[in-house]
Amino acid sequence: MPVLPGSLSAMLTDYHVHLRPDDTGEAGDYFSELNVERYLAAAEEHGIEELGVSEHVYRFTQALEIWDHPYWEGQARDDLDGYVEFVRGTQLRLGIECDFVPGSEDRIANLLERDFDYVIGSVHFLGERGALDDRRYDVWESIPDPDELWATYFRWQAELVRSGLFDIVSHPDLVKLWGDARPQPRRDPRFHYEPLVEAVSESGIAVEASTAGLRKHVGEIYPAPALAEMCVEAGADFALSSDAHAPDQVGYGYDQALEFLEGLGVERLCVFEGRERRLEPIGRGDGAGQVTGSSEAEG
Ligand SMILES: [Zn+2]
Ligand SMILES: [Zn+2]
Numbered sequence: 126m127p128v129l130p131g132s133l134s135a136m137l138t139d140y141h142v143h144l145r146p147d148d149t150g151e152a153g154d155y156f157s158e159l160n161v162e163r164y165l166a167a168a169e170e171h172g173i174e175e176l177g178v179s180e181h182v183y184r185f186t187q188a189l190e191i192w193d194h195p196y197w198e199g200q201a202r203d204d205l206d207g208y209v210e211f212v213r214g215t216q217l218r219l220g221i222e223c224d225f226v227p228g229s230e231d232r233i234a235n236l237l238e239r240d241f242d243y244v245i246g247s248v249h250f251l252g253e254r255g256a257l258d259d260r261r262y263d264v265w266e267s268i269p270d271p272d273e274l275w276a277t278y279f280r281w282q283a284e285l286v287r288s289g290l291f292d293i294v295s296h297p298d299l300v301k302l303w304g305d306a307r308p309q310p311r312r313d314p315r316f317h318y319e320p321l322v323e324a325v326s327e328s329g330i331a332v333e334a335s336t337a338g339l340r341k342h343v344g345e346i347y348p349a350p351a352l353a354e355m356c357v358e359a360g361a362d363f364a365l366s367s368d369a370h371a372p373d374q375v376g377y378g379y380d381q382a383l384e385f386l387e388g389l390g391v392e393r394l395c396v397f398e399g400r401e402r403r404l405e406p407i408g409r410g411d412g413a414g415q416v417t418g419s420s421e422a423e424g
Contacts, residue, residue, distance in 0.1 A: 135408025138175040141366030163372040171376030172409030177218030225285035243397035246291025286324035296347040304343035326359035336378035337368035
């Protein structure tokens with residue numbers, strides 16, 4: 126396999142990973158050595174060298190300083206510093222998936238002043254009744270017009286990018302999640318993507334390629350091919366993730382994702398440490414030998 130100059134070896138990442146499934150259990154059930162081992166074993170199986178976790182900010186009591194939405198109040202039970210300390214004691218990279226809440230930038234910045242390797246920025250809610258992925262607060266009831274909704278969503282995404290608070294913009298077109306179960310915009314989607322792409326090109330934030338969309342109604346990687354092409358043209362770099370909520374979702378759909386990135390001409394992935402980023406060639410690690418040095422492959 127050809128290796129690009131200046132790099133030791135190709136690698137895969139999975140950074141957008143949740144140790145805890147949505148809505149169930151206690152922190153101790155999931156922030157445990159045994160659970161981490163399950164995730165690491167799954168990563169190894171998929172040739173993923175860089176595995177990081179990014180728990181939802183709203184699972185932590187400290188998040189209520191950012192937003193006091195009833196959904197967050199119901200979810201905020203864990204202690205953020207306990208999570209940071211636990212993950213630091215494992216081989217995992219330490220991340221967090223933090224919602225962008227306009228008007229709370231200072232409080233978000235305060236909360237993020239911890240020892241993270243990377244921060245993933247997300248828009249899941251466009252205001253109080255604005256959930257993009259939760260029927261209980263469905264945004265389609267508050268903004269039923271698809272063009273208005275898409276325009277609003279991508280305006281928020283652009284604002285997230287420009288805030289400078291985040292290293293990665295996650296599931297960049299989450300608004301498409303329900304696929305054909307919701308009305309499609311009348312305008313060419315590229316018109317709606319434009320503000321996000323412009324913000325990305327000016328900021329240097331990494332754009333997440335997420336296989337989570339393959340598991341949702343839309344059945345497609347985030348971002349859509351047209352949005353991904355626009356990001357490439359704008360000079361963006363990509364971070365690859367599965368948004369796993371269980372060990373068997375680590376590296377989910379990566380064959381498809383690799384084909385997708387190759388088709389776009391993307392040859393390198395963003396790799397993070399201590400909120401610094403570098404680019405590494407994309408490829409599956411061969412596991413044995415590379416890490417342990419015990420292989421006899423080099424003759
Ligand atoms: Zn998310
Ligand atoms: Zn997530």
